[in-house]
Amino acid sequence: HMLISFPPRKSAVDVIKALKGRSAFLFLQIHPEIRQKQYWGGHLWSSSYYLGSLGNMSKDVVERYVNDQKYNAYKKIGLYES
Incomplete structure (x- = not known):
């Protein structure tokens, strides 16, 4: 992302x-x-x-989504603990 x-x-x-x-x-x-x-x-x-474009979403919302995807990917491979 x-x-x-x-x-x-x-x-x-x-x-x-x-x-x-x-x-x-x-x-x-x-x-x-x-x-x-x-x-x-x-x-x-x-x-x-x-x-995709931001449309009616704020940049902050999309940044949070992208960062959550990164966190979830790192968590899946064991770089972050639950």
Whole structure:
């Protein structure tokens, strides 16, 4: 989960493409063995994505949701105790 803000002149599709492209580039620089094995047809990310807007929710509500997801994921793998 990510909460990002971008100027209205940028399209959501362009922002997602940039995030996925740059993160794949950086990841594959650190882990070249992934590229060498040609996982996923040479692509790190699938072509799909989900994008939601805040709508009538406040930024604080969404930030809390994102942080709760992070906490729940860490708790699931044992980084936080109940």
